[in-house]
Amino acid sequence: MSAKQTILISFALVAALCLASACSLKDDAAVETCAKSFGQNYFNLRLQQALALCTDRSYKWIEFHASNISQGDVDVLNAQTDSALCDIDDIDIDGDSARVKMTVRNFLLCDSIGRPGRMCKQGKCRLTLRKEGETWKVDLDGPVTKTEE
Known part of the structure; x- marks a missing residue:
């Protein structure tokens, strides 16, 4: 293999890595934006707005x-x-799936039947997102629950 071929192959590999990295950064930003917007709406009981960020099955x-x-x-x-x-x-x-760990502060915790919820200073939750076309959406398979303090 000549030096010219080696340089061309090296350049092609670097270009491919840069392209893959750029797509990954774009997806990271889109997932973060969707998850954060969903969380802010969901935990502030703006459920219609939260629903707009979800898959149909959610x-x-x-x-x-x-x-x-x-x-x-x-x-x-x-x-x-x-x-x-x-x-x-x-x-x-x-791929087309993402898992997000989120910290939520100052939210209403409803965990007792027949009693009003109480405010929780901080908790953690997990969300799953799915890519539908070019859009990331929250994909719920149950109620969003607090995983830890």
């Missing part, structure tokens, strides 16, 4: 969550001066 879980919110829960949330905030801790993308 509808039943948003509907389930909405059906379990009482006026007492809304009153507790409305008494707060600060809204829920979400930060992305980790993103793991595998």
